[in-house]
Structure formats: structure tokens, C-alpha cells
Amino acid sequence: xxxxxxxxxxxxxxxxxxxxxxxxxxxxxxxxxxxxxxxxxxxxxxxxxxxxxxxxxxxxxxxxxxxxxxxxxxxxxxxxxxxxxxxxxxxxxxxxxxxxxx
Amino acid sequence: xxxxxxxxxxxxxxxxxxxxxxxxxxxxxxxxxxxxxxxxxxxxxxxxxxxxxxxxxxxxxxxxxxxxxxxxxxxxxxxxxxxxxxxxxxxxxxxxxxxxxx
DNA sequence: GCAAATTAATGATTTATTCAAG
DNA sequence: CTTGAATAAATCATTAATTTGC
Numbered sequence: 001x002x003x004x005x006x007x008x009x010x011x012x013x014x015x016x017x018x019x020x021x022x023x024x025x026x027x028x029x030x031x032x033x034x035x036x037x038x039x040x041x042x043x044x045x046x047x048x049x050x051x052x053x054x055x056x057x058x059x060x061x062x063x064x065x066x067x068x069x070x071x072x073x074x075x076x077x078x079x080x081x082x083x084x085x086x087x088x089x090x091x092x093x094x095x096x097x098x099x100x101x102x
Numbered sequence: 103x104x105x106x107x108x109x110x111x112x113x114x115x116x117x118x119x120x121x122x123x124x125x126x127x128x129x130x131x132x133x134x135x136x137x138x139x140x141x142x143x144x145x146x147x148x149x150x151x152x153x154x155x156x157x158x159x160x161x162x163x164x165x166x167x168x169x170x171x172x173x174x175x176x177x178x179x180x181x182x183x184x185x186x187x188x189x190x191x192x193x194x195x196x197x198x199x200x201x202x203x204x
Numbered sequence: 205g206c207a208a209a210t211t212a213a214t215g216a217t218t219t220a221t222t223c224a225a226g
Numbered sequence: 227c228t229t230g231a232a233t234a235a236a237t238c239a240t241t242a243a244t245t246t247g248c
Contacts, residue, residue, distance in 0.1 A: 013240070016240095035233080069213090172222060177223085
């Protein structure tokens with residue numbers, strides 16, 4: 001169901017980004033933009049408007065959400081990684097017998 | 103990342119706080135503690151020791167570092183804020199007047 | 205194939221922190 | 227000590243994916 005965002009149809013209660021819009025936003029994010037300043041938001045919004053109706057606050061929200069959720073994802077990945085590591089470690093790592101002689 | 107600090111494994115040269123330890127420390131920080139006195143440090147260290155090996159100096163360093171880093175963070179936010187004000191092009195949206203949405 | 209029902213994503217709001225200015 | 231300003235965390239709400247029964 002490839003919705004074109006509400007670019008043309010324009011009857012939705014919330015902004016629904018186009019694939020092109022998402023692509024551009026993700027590229028900016030990859031380039032290091034995380035909390036764009038007001039003028040950056042204006043500029044980005046202007047570029048995204050070529051693909052459909054959009055407001056500055058949508059860009060603002062997108063970066064907020066994307067940053068937060070990327071962080072959540074990374075956190076989960078780190079937890080899973082360490083859990084795996086710990087489980088394996090229990091097989092490899094035998095505590096040295098503390099050779100207290102006899 | 104469920105590292106147990108070096109609570110049990112004790113194979114690291116530097117203190118690595120447990121999640122529980124961090125939680126307790128951050129709660130103390132939220133309660134207003136910034137530069138704990140020697141007595142406070144001793145008390146806190148005693149409570150943290152329940153989760154693993156720790157010394158008073160670790161607590162001391164933690165508060166110093168945490169305070170400094172929170173300041174750095176706020177400073178960066180402050181700079182972003184000034185940039186925003188200077189350009190003043192913002193007005194993405196009106197601050198939501200505490201409208202209740204349930 | 206197709207909708208109704210259900211689940212997953214994600215846009216939008218609200219809440220709780222922070223430092224520091226007044 | 228109180229308040230201003232800006233989030234980031236937590237939550238709410240709506241949309242898209244998908245599953246399911248026919």
C-alpha cells in the first residue's frame with residue numbers, strides 16, 4: 001500500500017513522510033545532524049517541501065524521534081551482545097583454582 | 103550491557119559501576135547531592151558495596167565527573183539555543199498550552 | 205484476492221531533567 | 227530558591243504492515 005505521504009492527497013491528521021523525504025532525512029542524520037537548529041530546520045523543510053506538504057515541526061519531531069529510537073535500538077543491541085558474551089564466557093572462563101597449595 | 107561491574111569477576115584495573123550502582127548514584131544526584139562530604143561518601147560507598155567492590159574515591163570521582171558532564175551538556179544546549187535565537191526564524195509551532203489529550 | 209482484525213512503526217504530546225540567570 | 231529555556235524520556239495516538247478467515 002505505497003502511500004505517497006499526504007503529499008498530494010492531503011487529508012490526514014498527521015504528516016506521513018514520502019520515501020524520498022525519509023531518504024533525505026536519513027542522509028542528513030547519517031551526516032551527523034541530530035538536533036538541527038532553527039535555520040537548519042527551515043532549510044531542510046524547504047527541501048522536503050518539494051516532495052509534499054510539510055512543516056518545520058515535522059522535521060523537528062522527526063529528528064527527536066529518530067535520535068531517541070536509534071539510541072533505544074543501540075542499547076538493546078548492546079544488551080543482547082553482552083548477554084551472549086556472558087553466556088559464552090561461562091564456558092570458556094574457568095576461575096583459576098586459586099592454588100593455595102596443600 | 104549487563105556487566106556486573108567488577109563486582110564478582112574482579113578482573114579490571116578500574117572501577118566499572120553496575121547498573122544498580124549507577125541507578126543509586128543518579129538518584130542521589132537527582133536528590134541534589136553534588137559534592138558529597140567525606141561522611142556522605144563513606145555512607146554511599148557502604149551502600150554501593152552491596153553490589154560489588156568499590157572504594158570511596160570512586161564515589162568522589164563519579165560525582166565530580168557527572169557534575170562536569172552534565173554542565174558540558176547543558177552548555178552545548180545553551181549554545182544551540184543562542185544560535186536559534188539569533189536567527190529567530192523558528193516558530194515551528196505554538197507551545198502546547200498544556201491541553202489535555204487523554 | 206480481499207477486507208476485518210491484529211500487530212508493528214512512528215508521528216505528536218506530555219513530563220521530568222538539567223544548568224544557570226534573576 | 228525560583229524560574230527560564232531546551233530538550234530527552236516516556237507516553238499517547240494514528241497510520242502502515244501483517245495475519246487470518248473466507
